[in-house]
Amino acid sequence: MALMKVKFDLKKRVKLAQMLWLLYWFSVMSGVLVFSMGLFFKIELRKRSELMDNNESHFVPNVLIGVGVLACCLNAFGGKICYDSLDSTKFAKWKAIMKPFLVACLIFNFLLIVTAVLCFAMRIPLEFTLAEGLKNGMKYYKDTDTPGRCYMKRTLDLMQMEFRCCGNNNYKDWFEIQWVSNRYLDFGAKEVKDRISSNVDGKYLMDGVPFSCCNPSSPRPCIQQQITNNTAHYSYDHYTEDLNIWKRGCRDALVSYYGGMMNTIGILVLLVTILQIGVMIGLQYINTSLSTLVNPEDPESESEGWILEKTVKETFTDIMAKMKAMGKGNQVDEGTNEEAPAAS
Amino acid sequence: IRSYYAAKAIIQESKNTSPKLLMRAFCPSLATNRDKLAQVLWVLNWVSVITGITLFSLGLFLKVEIEKRREVMSKEIDSVPNMLISVGLTACAINFLGGIICNDCVDTSKFLRWKLLMLPYIICTFFFTFCILLGALMCYIMRSDLEESLFWGLREAMLYYKDTDMPGRCYIKRTMDMLQMQFQCCGNGGYRDWFHIQRLRSNVEGKYLIDGVPFSCCGLYSPRPCIQHHITNNSAHYNYDYQTEELNLNLRGCRQALLEYYTQIMHSIGLIVLVIWLFEVSVLIGVRYLQTAMENVLRQGDPDCESDGWLLENSIADTARYNFNIIKNLGKCYQVDDDPNIDVPSTSQQTQENVPIKQIPVAR
Numbered sequence: 001m002a003l004m005k006v007k008f009d010l011k012k013r014v015k016l017a018q019m020l021w022l023l024y025w026f027s028v029m030s031g032v033l034v035f036s037m038g039l040f041f042k043i044e045l046r047k048r049s050e051l052m053d054n055n056e057s058h059f060v061p062n063v064l065i066g067v068g069v070l071a072c073c074l075n076a077f078g079g080k081i082c083y084d085s086l087d088s089t090k091f092a093k094w095k096a097i098m099k100p101f102l103v104a105c106l107i108f109n110f111l112l113i114v115t116a117v118l119c120f121a122m123r124i125p126l127e128f129t130l131a132e133g134l135k136n137g138m139k140y141y142k143d144t145d146t147p148g149r150c151y152m153k154r155t156l157d158l159m160q161m162e163f164r165c166c167g168n169n170n171y172k173d174w175f176e177i178q179w180v181s182n183r184y185l186d187f188g189a190k191e192v193k194d195r196i197s198s199n200v201d202g203k204y205l206m207d208g209v210p211f212s213c214c215n216p217s218s219p220r221p222c223i224q225q226q227i228t229n230n231t232a233h234y235s236y237d238h239y240t241e242d243l244n245i246w247k248r249g250c251r252d253a254l255v256s257y258y259g260g261m262m263n264t265i266g267i268l269v270l271l272v273t274i275l276q277i278g279v280m281i282g283l284q285y286i287n288t289s290l291s292t293l294v295n296p297e298d299p300e301s302e303s304e305g306w307i308l309e310k311t312v313k314e315t316f317t318d319i320m321a322k323m324k325a326m327g328k329g330n331q332v333d334e335g336t337n338e339e340a341p342a343a344s
Numbered sequence: 345i346r347s348y349y350a351a352k353a354i355i356q357e358s359k360n361t362s363p364k365l366l367m368r369a370f371c372p373s374l375a376t377n378r379d380k381l382a383q384v385l386w387v388l389n390w391v392s393v394i395t396g397i398t399l400f401s402l403g404l405f406l407k408v409e410i411e412k413r414r415e416v417m418s419k420e421i422d423s424v425p426n427m428l429i430s431v432g433l434t435a436c437a438i439n440f441l442g443g444i445i446c447n448d449c450v451d452t453s454k455f456l457r458w459k460l461l462m463l464p465y466i467i468c469t470f471f472f473t474f475c476i477l478l479g480a481l482m483c484y485i486m487r488s489d490l491e492e493s494l495f496w497g498l499r500e501a502m503l504y505y506k507d508t509d510m511p512g513r514c515y516i517k518r519t520m521d522m523l524q525m526q527f528q529c530c531g532n533g534g535y536r537d538w539f540h541i542q543r544l545r546s547n548v549e550g551k552y553l554i555d556g557v558p559f560s561c562c563g564l565y566s567p568r569p570c571i572q573h574h575i576t577n578n579s580a581h582y583n584y585d586y587q588t589e590e591l592n593l594n595l596r597g598c599r600q601a602l603l604e605y606y607t608q609i610m611h612s613i614g615l616i617v618l619v620i621w622l623f624e625v626s627v628l629i630g631v632r633y634l635q636t637a638m639e640n641v642l643r644q645g646d647p648d649c650e651s652d653g654w655l656l657e658n659s660i661a662d663t664a665r666y667n668f669n670i671i672k673n674l675g676k677c678y679q680v681d682d683d684p685n686i687d688v689p690s691t692s693q694q695t696q697e698n699v700p701i702k703q704i705p706v707a708r
Contacts, residue, residue, distance in 0.1 A: 144567035154564050161525060184568045186582035211562040211570040216521035219508035222559040 002306035008289040010300045016289075017085045020282040024079030027279055028072050030272045035068025037265050044261065050155050051254070053133035060115075060122045064265070067115050071272070074108060077101070078283055085286050088299050098287045105280045112273040119266035123259045130251050134168045141210070142181040157212035163257065165250035166213035171227075173249075178203040179210060209245055218243040281307060378637050378651070382449040385630045389443035392627055395620045396435030399479075402613050403428025409609060413602065415519050418496035421489060424482050424610070428617070431479050435624070438469055442631060455638050462635045469628050476621040483614035487607055494599045498532045502541050505558070521560040529601035530561035530594040535575070537597075557593060566591040629655065 008016070042061035049056055081098070084090035137156055140149040160166055167173035185192050185204055196202050207228045214222035223244050226232040238244075289305035308315050407425035410417070445462065448454035501520050507513040524530055531537035538557045555576045562570035571592055574580035586592075637653035644651060656663050 150567075153567070157564050180569050181567070184581075184583055189582075211559045211572070214559045216518045216525070216560065219514070219517070224559070 002304075003308040003311060005304055005306045006285065006289075008285075008303050008305050013286070013289055013303070014086060016282065017082050017286060020279060020286065021079055021082040023275070023279050023282065024075050024082055027075040027272075027275055028079065030275060031068050031071030031075055033068075034071060034269060034272055035065055037268065038062070038064025038068055041261065041265065044258070048155075048159070048254070050152065051133045051137050051159065052129045053136055056129050056133075057125060060118050060262075063115055063118065064269075067112060067269075070108065071112075071276070074105060075276075075279070078105070078279060081283070082286065085290060088290070091290060095291070098283075102280065102284055102287065105276070105283070109273055109276050109280065112269060112276060116266045116269040116273065119262045119269060122262055123255065126258055127251070127255050130254050131168065134251055134254075135173075138168065138173060138177055138179070141177070141179045144181065145183070157210060159250060159254075160210070160212040160246070163250060163253040164215075164246050165248045165253040166209060166246040167249055168251050169249040170247065171209050171213055171245055174209045174213070175205060175207050178205060180204060180206075213245040215243055215246055220244070378634070378641070379450050381630065381634055381637070382446050385446040385449075385627065385634060386443055388627050388630065389439045389446055392439035392624060393436050393443065395623060396432050396437075396439055398432070399435055399476075399617065399620060400429055400432030402616065403430075403432055406609065406613060409606070413523070415516060416497040416501045416523065416598075416602070417490075417493045418500065419493050421486065421493060424479075424486050427479050427482060428613070431475055434472060435476070435620075438465075438472060439624075439627070441465065442469070442627070446631065446634065449634055449638055452638070452641060455642075459639070459642070462631075462638075466628065466632055466635060469624075469631075473621060473624050473628060476617060476624060480614045480617040480621060483610045483617065486610060487603070490606055491599070491603055494602055495532065498599055499537075502532065502537060505541070521558060523598060523602075524558070524560035524594065527596075527598060527601040527605065528564065528594045529596045529598040530557060531597055532599050533597040534595065535561055535593050561593045563591050563594050568592070 038061045041064065042058060045052070045056055045058060045061065078101070081091075081094050081101070084094060137152055140146070140152040141156055142153070143149040144153050182204075187193065187196075192204065195204050195206065199205055206225070208225040209227065211222070211224060214224060223233055223236065223241075227245070228238055230237055284307055285305040288309075289303045292303045292305070293299075293301050310318065403425045406428065407422070410421055410425065414420075442465070445458050445465070448458055501516050504510075504513040504516045505520055506517070508517050535557050538561070539555050556573040557575065559570070559572055562572060571581055571584065571589075575593070576586055578585055632655055633653040636655075636657075637651050640651035640653070658666070
């Protein structure tokens with residue numbers, strides 16, 4: 001009792017083959033799409049690798065790129081098979097490899113599902129990498145004269161302006177680090193000496209943020225210095241003022257940016273998986289319909305097509321039995337080999 | 345006298361044969377050549393429809409870019425984008441019609457219905473190509489207009505920078521800040537423009553800040569935290585000399601930055617429009633050859649035989665004189681003297697005597 005048996009005549013077979021050929025070319029394009037999305041994701045990660053402490057994992061984009069290339073190849077091959085299936089002489093040469101090809105397609109579909117799950121799950125390690133990277137980035141903000149770190153200030157400023165965020169968790173992170181280089185501090189001034197002596201590490205800490213934290217939508221000119229001191233500014237209350245500087249933390253902003261990107265890519269990969277499953281089922285129908293011709297010599301005869309020759313449970317038990325037989329076969333071979341030297 | 349007449353005959357003969365056909369270089373010598381030309385032109389006309397769409401989209405893009413920064417421009421610069429949009433749409437329509445005509449030229453019977461329309465179509469397209477050229481030239485001369493508009497627009501925007509509580513002007517601060525951050529510029533001609541503005545009014549705290557700039561003027565490449573207040577006061581900041589400090593603030597003026605940006609866009613668009621113009625002219629020449637070839641086929645009566653194609657039947661001077669005469673005679677009313685059929689009684693005796701002699705028919 002086959003699974004989803006369908007009767008085919010010549011016209012139906014031809015129509016199926018043509019439609020499937022078209023779908024295969026569509027799938028090739030979707031493979032190219034997956035490849036380009038993997039590439040885009042890789043480039044986006046590279047662009048901000050400084051903020052991720054240069055140790056971000058490129059595993060997911062590499063998998064996407066590989067899967068995209070594989071999808072293109074498999075689908076192009078499948079398209080060629082479909083094109084040849086219209087002519088029985090040409091199809092004969094593909095008959096032998098149809099079954100392995102379909103099994104390969106099945107494994108590839110599992111791989112696609114795994115890739116989609118990876119896309120959704122990558123958010124968590126990314127969050128940790130970003131938290132660490134941003135903390136270090138802010139520490140090196142003032143080191144514009146240290147080779148290897150001299151561009152950190154610019155990177156952070158650009159990022160804060162582009163993503164409309166300030167600091168790691170929020171703007172108060174800037175109060176805890178010294179972001180003004182010592183070369184621009186007058187160590188003879190009383191104010192500077194007071195600040196440095198007021199904390200254990202001897203750092204020049206202040207309640208101010210860099211200019212890139214400023215919000216252009218604020219109705220008043222940006223207050224970057226003495227943010228928590230209400231008396232330093234006219235008509236200002238830092239508890240209620242929420243347009244002055246960006247309130248959001250950069251880790252949140254970056255995680256939601258990359259998370260959104262990965263969600264989109266994951267959904268697209270799932271759609272591509274559905275398409276792939278569809279073409280695989282179609283190819284199985286073509287395969288079975290062409291191998292069960294009532295009259296093998298006459299191409300116009302009727303035939304039947306199915307997805308599985310037996311029901312799902314029977315197919316599964318068959319596969320298990322085959323695997324057990326393969327395993328036993330090896331044991332028996334070893335047994336006879338042992339007996340033979342023993343006998344001789 | 346004999347040699348004189350002989351010479352005159354030779355001159356007459358040479359006049360008949362020499363520049364009668366201008367640019368007869370390409371002659372569709374076989375019927376299939378004509379068909380091939382018609383098919384090639386059909387494809388080229390469809391490509392021209394796409395270039396027309398390109399023109400339209402270029403005009404639209406320019407319009408959107410100008411609208412984005414409308415707030416810092418004192419007057420609307422809409423002549424160039426509107427010109428490009430209308431030229432693009434017209435090009436689509438003209439080339440669509442041209443494609444249909446060329447498709448029908450393969451069949452002589454179908455060509456008959458277009459016969460009367462083709463010459464006006466070619467003349468219209470010829471004048472239309474001048475419009476395309478004008479569009480390209482306008483792209484290059486728009487600069488001075490734009491500079492003036494930006495100068496007054498930026499000045500006004502900086503004046504209203506503080507008016508974040510007045511309706512209609514409350515977003516100028518944000519627009520100005522975003523502009524200065526995006527283009528890495530400061531003020532109209534330079535950061536000193538901000539000093540003049542702040543001298544006129546007091547800020548929120550009731551103090552007169554003379555040499556301060558908004559935060560958006562801060563340079564990204566500066567190694568030190570941004571100095572935006574007391575810029576010209578060296579003693580207010582440690583280790584600071586405002587005359588040698590180049591990276592602290594953006595030194596470029598926003599007018600110059602925007603001008604460069606728009607000039608770059610318009611030069612690219614102008615170049616593309618020139619290329620499209622050349623393409624359109626070549627398609628027009630092809631259609632003209634096809635039209636004359638088809639008309640000669642009809643004149644000869646046999647569709648399979650050879651026919652010549654040309655650009656102009658006579659030289660440019662003769663064609664111009666001929667057309668000028670037509671236009672001149674259009675203006676004149678019908679005059680009796682010109683009609684040979686009317687018997688005009690003349691005053692001279694001699695002509696009266698001559699008339700009966702002339703009217704004797706020569707019987708054969």
